[in-house]
Amino acid sequence: MVRAPCCEKMGLKKGPWAPEEDQILINYIQLHGHGNWRALPKQAGLLRCGKSCRLRWTNYLRPDIKRGNFTREEEDTILTLHQLLGNKWSAIAARLRGRTDNEIKNLWHTHLKKRLLKRQRLTDSSKDIKKEQQSSSQASTLTTSENNNNGRCTTFTVKTETDEDGVSEIDENFWSQVLSADNSGMATDLQLGVSSDPQTRPYFSSSPPPLAALEVVNDYGSNVYDGDANMDFWYNHFTRAADSPELPEF
DNA sequence: AATTTGCTCAACCGCTACACG
DNA sequence: TCGTGTAGCGGTTGAGCAAAT
Numbered sequence: 001m002v003r004a005p006c007c008e009k010m011g012l013k014k015g016p017w018a019p020e021e022d023q024i025l026i027n028y029i030q031l032h033g034h035g036n037w038r039a040l041p042k043q044a045g046l047l048r049c050g051k052s053c054r055l056r057w058t059n060y061l062r063p064d065i066k067r068g069n070f071t072r073e074e075e076d077t078i079l080t081l082h083q084l085l086g087n088k089w090s091a092i093a094a095r096l097r098g099r100t101d102n103e104i105k106n107l108w109h110t111h112l113k114k115r116l117l118k119r120q121r122l123t124d125s126s127k128d129i130k131k132e133q134q135s136s137s138q139a140s141t142l143t144t145s146e147n148n149n150n151g152r153c154t155t156f157t158v159k160t161e162t163d164e165d166g167v168s169e170i171d172e173n174f175w176s177q178v179l180s181a182d183n184s185g186m187a188t189d190l191q192l193g194v195s196s197d198p199q200t201r202p203y204f205s206s207s208p209p210p211l212a213a214l215e216v217v218n219d220y221g222s223n224v225y226d227g228d229a230n231m232d233f234w235y236n237h238f239t240r241a242a243d244s245p246e247l248p249e250f
Numbered sequence: 251a252a253t254t255t256g257c258t259c260a261a262c263c264g265c266t267a268c269a270c271g
Numbered sequence: 272t273c274g275t276g277t278a279g280c281g282g283t284t285g286a287g288c289a290a291a292t
Binding site for chain 3: 016051054087
């Protein structure tokens with residue numbers, strides 16, 4: 001396959017876009033659309049290659065792009081989807097309205113990857129503590145499928161993250177949308193709040209979800225919540241106990 | 251104030267998938 | 272079936288900026 005000459009060799013411009021170039025591109029696409037990216041720059045009067053024009057439009061100039069910082073919910077969604085899809089940035093971006101694959105990829109490499117590594121380190125140390133606890137005391141076992149509800153019991157360990165200075169990364173206003181299910185198996189929205197104060201129990205905006213037992217453990221290893229819940233959310237933010245059954249289907 | 255270091259993010263590069271003749 | 276052109280994707284780079292020294 002013969003590769004098309006790159007823009008540099010064609011004497012085309014590279015590097016940051018000038019505001020005038022942006023305006024030319026916007027005007028052209030608003031009038032004619034972007035049927036053929038390769039032909040577009042010539043027709044629009046831009047000294048750029050089609051690839052550069054496409055990238056500038058899709059990553060920056062498109063009118064439906066949401067600018068500004070990612071919300072905690074968006075970051076959580078990206079983490080969740082990345083667990084499911086891996087580095088499929090465009091597939092992840094398709095699930096986040098107004099965000100581009102490039103933006104998500106950058107966020108991942110600059111913030112989320114670090115956070116995930118940190119979380120994994122915490123998870124690993126949590127497992128070590130759990131092993132020690134189990135070997136030292138048989139009486140303090142986790143809630144398991146023995147006392148479940150229609151076989152749906154799932155036990156989780158919930159951890160808040162603590163940085164090197166011992167300060168929790170989850171602030172007092174942290175709330176997350178969680179998906180639960182009522183006794184009929186219908187999915188319902190709830191909110192879970194986690195306080196930075198390790199003495200404060202995580203709390204739900206409404207009555208605790210009914211189906212699966214949870215064990216919520218703070219950074220210091222003590223149990224701070226023991227309720228009933230059943231949600232994908234836990235898989236992404238919290239650690240499922242090693243001896244817990246798989247998350248049941250709704 | 252000057253220099254270094256680290257971070258962010260727009261843009262590029264190289265590759266693959268796909269459409270079409 | 273094969274060759275070619277194009278779009279799209281993921282990895283990487285580097286300019287610009289802010290914070291640290």
